[in-house]
Amino acid sequence: MTGIINYGAGNIFSVIVSIRNLHEEVMVVSKPEMLRNIDRIILPGVGAFDHAMKYLKKTGLSEAVKEEIKKGKFLLGICLGLQMFFEHSEEGKLKGLGLIKGEVRKLPGKENLPVPHMGWNTVNIIRDSKFLKNLQDNSFFYFAHSFYCVPEEKSTVVALTSYGIEFASVVQKDNIIGVQFHPEKSAKHGLRLLKNFLRMK
């Protein structure tokens, strides 16, 4: 069973539907104790940084998620979910989860490169990961974000996307995986990655 964390700020419906369509049971998680019976966790990407972090801290979910990761369970962060893995973000004042060293910065935005970075962009694979199994290099994924992650350890960067600058679009540190795009909104390539995630052990 996959636990999807709900922090009450928007659309987690599509993530739920995508996972269910892969014939996997889903539990929408709003309390720490709910995490015990699930096999893996998805931290979806909706809302603003502080709003989401505040919710995770208040409910005790931030500590509970860390506990479950220590036990070896896999965690997938999507968009803001990935950004919360880091220590801090230029979007907010609160501290992030600190699962991966590094920070989150605002996209520079130049002429002809509007921010938010919104739409389908290519993902360039630079490191092997089971998470990207059977995915062609430079496939298109759907992005919708104004901030990007800067991991301190370059070994955690699995794929890059360029938008004025090159940023980490897939990050992995052991059983912690994050994607800056929305696999649940990225048609067949997105479903491929979600399927891979469900198979990770």
Place this chain on the structure above:
Amino acid sequence: MLAKRIIPCLDVKDGKVVKGIHFKNLRQAGEVVDLAKYYSDQEADELVFLDISATSEGRKTLKNLVKNVASNISIPFTVGGGIKSIDDILILLENGADKVSINTQAVRNPNIVYEAAKKFGSQCIVVAIDAKRMGSHRWDVYIESGKIPTGINVKEWAKQVEDLGAGEILLTSIDTDGTLAGYDFQLLTNITKAVKIPVIASGGAGSLEHIYKAVTECRASAVLLASLLHFKTFTIKQIKKFLAERKIPVRMN
């Protein structure tokens, strides 16, 4: 490379697609979910649903419709029409909409844009602007489906909604809408130059060249298409092929 987006737009009333749409290869012409799937299979990059139901019954139907669409497609979609409050937005997002498009209410109460962006993030707040040409270099904002003039300058309004936290602007020219005579290119260029957020061009596309011009010299991030696709003048694939041959990045699998 970020792809230029092709976005079909469906007008929905009481849960059904309206406007004379003739899809011969669909079982139930006018069923929203079928059309959504059809365009999604055609590699539409996103979808937009504009609810034109005036009744509360129609709004309730919309909620179920959003849920149904979200259960059946895996590309992003935006829902607009009749949004008046943060609660309205929450209901749509909770039922699977990825973005909401706010028009009239943003003008009446600009604070809704700020509050919504703060709570849900800018990426899911689209402000739709209906523009009418008032002179050679001036356009005014109209609300209530283009019926009521506001006297607000479109360029000023676009900058204001950007400051309030809108993540995208859906810019429709009332003058060219439905004419197939081309976008109001001057308006489009004016607005894409004034803001840093993505602008979706809408109203008047009638040829592949119109689309090309909108996403190149006018710098639109995306084009919204209705008649051109509904009446099958062109398919999404034809449009993308045309753009790809001219070195415009488009998503093709």
